[in-house]
Amino acid sequence: MATSTATDTGRRTLWTGATLATLAGERDWGLVPEGALAVEDDRLAWVGPIAELPEGWRGADVEVIDLGGALVTPGLIDCHTHLVYGGERSAEFELRLQGATYEEIARAGGGIRSTVAATRRAGEDELHALAVPRARALMAEGLTTLEVKSGYGLSLEDEAKCLRAARRLGELGLSVRTTYLGAHALPPEYEGRQDDYVDAVCAWLPELMQQGLVDAVDAFCERIAFSPAQTRRVFESARTLGLPVKLHAEQLSDQDGAALAAEFGALSCDHLEYLSDAGIAAMAESGTVAVLLPGAFYFLRETKLPPIAALREAGVPIAIATDHNPGSSPGLSLLLMLNMACTFFRMTPEEALRGLTVNAARALGLPDRGRLAAGLRADFCVWDAAHPRELAYWFGRNPLRFAVAGGRSRMSVHQ
Numbered sequence: 001m002a003t004s005t006a007t008d009t010g011r012r013t014l015w016t017g018a019t020l021a022t023l024a025g026e027r028d029w030g031l032v033p034e035g036a037l038a039v040e041d042d043r044l045a046w047v048g049p050i051a052e053l054p055e056g057w058r059g060a061d062v063e064v065i066d067l068g069g070a071l072v073t074p075g076l077i078d079c080h081t082h083l084v085y086g087g088e089r090s091a092e093f094e095l096r097l098q099g100a101t102y103e104e105i106a107r108a109g110g111g112i113r114s115t116v117a118a119t120r121r122a123g124e125d126e127l128h129a130l131a132v133p134r135a136r137a138l139m140a141e142g143l144t145t146l147e148v149k150s151g152y153g154l155s156l157e158d159e160a161k162c163l164r165a166a167r168r169l170g171e172l173g174l175s176v177r178t179t180y181l182g183a184h185a186l187p188p189e190y191e192g193r194q195d196d197y198v199d200a201v202c203a204w205l206p207e208l209m210q211q212g213l214v215d216a217v218d219a220f221c222e223r224i225a226f227s228p229a230q231t232r233r234v235f236e237s238a239r240t241l242g243l244p245v246k247l248h249a250e251q252l253s254d255q256d257g258a259a260l261a262a263e264f265g266a267l268s269c270d271h272l273e274y275l276s277d278a279g280i281a282a283m284a285e286s287g288t289v290a291v292l293l294p295g296a297f298y299f300l301r302e303t304k305l306p307p308i309a310a311l312r313e314a315g316v317p318i319a320i321a322t323d324h325n326p327g328s329s330p331g332l333s334l335l336l337m338l339n340m341a342c343t344f345f346r347m348t349p350e351e352a353l354r355g356l357t358v359n360a361a362r363a364l365g366l367p368d369r370g371r372l373a374a375g376l377r378a379d380f381c382v383w384d385a386a387h388p389r390e391l392a393y394w395f396g397r398n399p400l401r402f403a404v405a406g407g408r409s410r411m412s413v414h415q
């Protein structure tokens with residue numbers, strides 16, 4: 001397992017006295033009692049029981065940090081958020097509690113469109129400043145990689161502004177991936193001209209990509225948003241540029257979106273409450289990750305469960321995420337998502353943690369993280385817990401001591 005050699009010159013740290021939950025194999029927690037992590041710069045150089053520590057890590061050049069019996073897991077990954085936006089939608093929450101549906105509010109011009117108006121009014125710095133405490137809230141529970149979607153700007157300038165504000169969150173000490181979701185809603189200036197707007201979304205993509213703002217392309221394929229034919233056009237533009245795609249699919253109704261996304265080798269299909277058997281088969285075939293969003297399920301008081309047992313049966317990898325956004329999931333707790341993935345979706349605590357680590361990494365096309373194994377990024381969390389299942393068990397209690405992101409301890413952030 002050792003990859004270090006005598007020629008290593010970088011910063012070398014040995015973290016000892018830990019119970020590791022590596023999630024390194026296909027199943028089980030990958031528990032290593034009395035484990036250690038050897039970190040060189042931003043990489044895990046060696047992971048295993050301290051008794052098997054390679055010779056090269058016993059020298060005076062190695063800083064040793066004893067974790068005193070803490071639990072260590074891979075760093076947490078939120079693979080689906082809409083973290084950058086202006087305003088908030090608590091009035092819409094009240095309306096929904098009085099009986100209006102999410103769909104009705106959207107059709108009446110509220111919903112996503114009201115956030116678009118507030119986001120367009122804000123400048124990049126203001127949007128960034130609004131997003132910082134949201135990112136910090138996620139980091140306080142172990143976030144080390146964050147995906148942020150655009151989709152509240154809906155013009156070239158406003159989408160670029162949001163994506164830039166999102167990218168700057170990387171300065172906080174986490175990895176940020178940005179996804180272009182121009183096809184999220186129809187902006188008012190395109191009323192009645194939906195196909196023209198889709199043309200514009202496709203036309204903006206090369207420019208945004210050139211500015212280094214796009215890691216993946218997403219769309220909202222739904223009755224209240226974009227049709228499968230329109231989604232296909234967005235995906236074709238992405239494919240021309242070699243960009244991976246993701247899809248908000250079957251959230252409110254079955255549009256056969258998952259099968260369409262699978263045809264394009266999508267990294268993930270997200271939401272999926274109304275996913276059909278054919279959609280599951282297509283995702284299994286293409287290796288597309290199912291990203292389940294318990295926060296939106298809960299906050300929209302959805303009663304139709306995503307087909308978890310069938311996804312599991314078909315071998316589709318399942319990730320979970322916050323879907324943080326002001327309309328359908330204004331939550332900022334990764335640990336609550338773990339808990340709700342178990343209580344609402346009947347996932348096991350191990351499946352839920354895989355959903356926030358290894359499978360979330362896969363949903364972002366990032367094979368270099370999500371597990372504790374030599375060669376991967378040194379992103380990990382140090383918890384006051386004896387067993388990893390506790391992470392899904394407590395709610396409203398945060399057992400994180402600190403996280404390490406890219407080999408750097410973020411202790412100061414939490415103290």
Ligand code: DI6
Binds near residue numbers: 115248329
């Ligand atoms: N589905 C969602 O849950 C979010 N976007 C989407 O396509 C909600 C966005 C919002 O309501 O502002």
Ligand code: FE
Binds near residue numbers: 080081323
């Ligand atoms: Fe979403």
